[in-house]
Structures are given as C-alpha cells and as structure tokens.
Amino acid sequence: MKYASYQIEGSARVGVVEGDTIVPLGDATLTVNAGVDALQAAPRHEARRIPLAQVRLLPASPAPKKIFCVGLNYLDHVQETKRELPRYPVLFPKFASNLIAAGAPIQLPPESRQVDWEGELAVIIGRPGRRIARAEALDHVLGYSIANDITVRDYQYKTHQWLQGKAWDGSTPLGPWIVTPDQVDLTTAGIRTILNDEVVQESTLSKLIFDVPRLVSELSEFTALEPGDVILTGTPGGVGYRRDPQVFLKNGDEIRVEIDGIGRITSTVVDEVAAGERPASVG
Structure with missing residues (x-):
C-alpha cells in the first residue's frame, strides 16, 4: 500500500x-x-x-515532530570521507520547514557555491514508542519513502557541527509517498542517485551499517518516537564533495533518487533568486 x-x-x-x-x-x-x-x-x-x-x-510526512538524520551509514561513504567506521549512529536533526515535496524544485541559495546531493531511504514512524526493542522495531514503522538530503557543504564545514549545512529551509525532497513495509525488501532493494542521466550513487539497502531496526531502537532509547517522525538513514558513496574534481548542483540540473520497491523523486535545480518564490514547505 x-x-x-x-x-x-x-x-x-x-x-x-x-x-x-x-x-x-x-x-x-x-x-x-x-x-x-x-x-x-x-x-x-x-x-x-x-x-x-x-x-x-506534499512531503510524504508533511509535519513531523522530529526528523532524525544518520551520517556515515554506508561503508563506501565512510571510506570516501576518510573517517573511522562509526560504532554508534552519527546523528543530526532536520526540521519540518526543511522539507519539500517530490517534484518541487531544489533552490540554490545565493550564499553557497557547494550544494550537494545525498540520496537516502526515509523511514516513517507509525506507532509511538520509547526504548523499543530491536526485535519489535519494525512494528513501529508505518513505511518507507525517499529523500534527497541536500547539503550545503560550505556551510556544513563552517564548524564541527553539521546543522547549518543540513537544515536549510525548503531544501530536502521527501516522497513521493510512503510505501508500507510489506512492499519493500530491505535485503535486496537498490538505491541510486542520477544527475543529468549519470548514475552518481548506487548501492543496496542491505549495506546500511546500522539497519532500520537498530536505528529505531537506538533513537528510541533517548527520545520517544511518534507517528509521522522521520528517520533519514544515510547516503551511499558518490557525493559531489568527495569527487575529484568536486561536483556541485547548478542551475538547470535534474537530480533523481530511486529506490527499488518505493519509486523515485525527480527534482529540477534552480537559482533561488531566479525562482521568484520559495518552494512550498510544511512546518
């Protein structure tokens, strides 16, 4: 469904x-x-x-109370960043105002020259819980969606904290819908990001370092999860910042994220000033 x-x-x-x-x-x-x-x-x-x-x-979950994002959750992405393999999920937040719908344009802020892509599986919580056992975690999942964790790299690396580069308003496509867990095989489904018809990221969901049950369990240890909450589970290797030479989104690009069994989100990239008005967001 x-x-x-x-x-x-x-x-x-x-x-x-x-x-x-x-x-x-x-x-x-x-x-x-x-x-x-x-x-x-x-x-x-x-x-x-x-x-x-x-x-x-609208965004698949239009008004979540919490959006949890997981960094460094695929081995090839950890390797391209030259960081150590995490022993605990690397976490940071986003806000409801950051979300846009699938199909809404991604606007390039005039303050940045380093806007990057990160295709990700999104988990939408369907039942509340606190200190959820890993074996029961999937009972709390409404379903899965697709996200593009658009990242403003020159702001992300202003400090050791990533918030300012990750929580840009009106920047994060989430959708196009929520697919119930019985329709998605997390052990085989592929994930890929395509920039102007070139595949720039490709992996399978089975390669998540911290899988969905563990993420639900770990997050619920320190905060209650509520219906509508969103977990962005991390991105595979192939982000533009880590390429040689680096590649960033520019006006006129088309960026698409696909996950087998869920669908795709396709976004055009426009200059914020040229767009005239911000994309609709909720929150």
Whole structure:
C-alpha cells in the first residue's frame, strides 16, 4: 500500500495511491501523524477517487515532530570521507520547514557555491514508542519513502557541527509517498542517485551499517518516537564533495533518487533568486 499526503482545493489530505489515482481516506483532519492504526481503520472514499495529476503532492510526512538524520551509514561513504567506521549512529536533526515535496524544485541559495546531493531511504514512524526493542522495531514503522538530503557543504564545514549545512529551509525532497513495509525488501532493494542521466550513487539497502531496526531502537532509547517522525538513514558513496574534481548542483540540473520497491523523486535545480518564490514547505 502507498500513502500519499497531498493538497487539493486548498485542503491537505491523505489517501491511498492506486495506479495513477488517489483514494481519499477519512476526513480532512486525518494525517500520517495519526499513525498506522488510524490510517488502516480510516474509511476509503472510493467515490471521490482523484487522478494523481490533479493534486499537489506534499512531503510524504508533511509535519513531523522530529526528523532524525544518520551520517556515515554506508561503508563506501565512510571510506570516501576518510573517517573511522562509526560504532554508534552519527546523528543530526532536520526540521519540518526543511522539507519539500517530490517534484518541487531544489533552490540554490545565493550564499553557497557547494550544494550537494545525498540520496537516502526515509523511514516513517507509525506507532509511538520509547526504548523499543530491536526485535519489535519494525512494528513501529508505518513505511518507507525517499529523500534527497541536500547539503550545503560550505556551510556544513563552517564548524564541527553539521546543522547549518543540513537544515536549510525548503531544501530536502521527501516522497513521493510512503510505501508500507510489506512492499519493500530491505535485503535486496537498490538505491541510486542520477544527475543529468549519470548514475552518481548506487548501492543496496542491505549495506546500511546500522539497519532500520537498530536505528529505531537506538533513537528510541533517548527520545520517544511518534507517528509521522522521520528517520533519514544515510547516503551511499558518490557525493559531489568527495569527487575529484568536486561536483556541485547548478542551475538547470535534474537530480533523481530511486529506490527499488518505493519509486523515485525527480527534482529540477534552480537559482533561488531566479525562482521568484520559495518552494512550498510544511512546518
């Protein structure tokens, strides 16, 4: 099953994607923050089925209370950064205002000349929990989505903390929808990032150093997880900053992230000044 958050006629809704249509769920108060049980119990409005082309998709989880990001979670990315293999997940936050929908443009801020890509699997929490055992972790997952952890490198490395380069407003595509766990094989699914038809990142989800159950368990040790919370699980090797010569996103580029069993997000890259207005974000 695929859950999509979307906007139509000025109202934000959630529905089930079937083919090229969306079947609305529940009423206008229902969001992915209601959790997996509420979404599964919500009535389907078959008579109000809508073509996907007629709605504006929102970020897969439009208003998460928490966004956790994991750095250095693929061996080839650790190697290209010349860092030591982490023994505990490298964590940093993002905010709801950072998120944009799949298909919304990535805007290049005028302050930076080093905007980089990071294709990632996103985990959306569906049931609340604290100190969740690893064996029970997947019971708390609503599903999986795709993210591009756009990183402003010249700001990221201003200090030893990464926040200012990772939490740029209106910069992080998340979507296009949430695919339930029964539809995604984490042991075989491939992940790849394509820049202007060139594959720049490619790996499989099985190569995560800290897998999804461990991340859910480790995070829930120090904070309660809530429905709608997002975990970005890290990026494979191949980021632009670590290439020789370095490669950064520029006006007119197209960047795409694909994960087998989930789908793809495709974003055009534009100069923020030229775009005229910021992409829609929620939070």
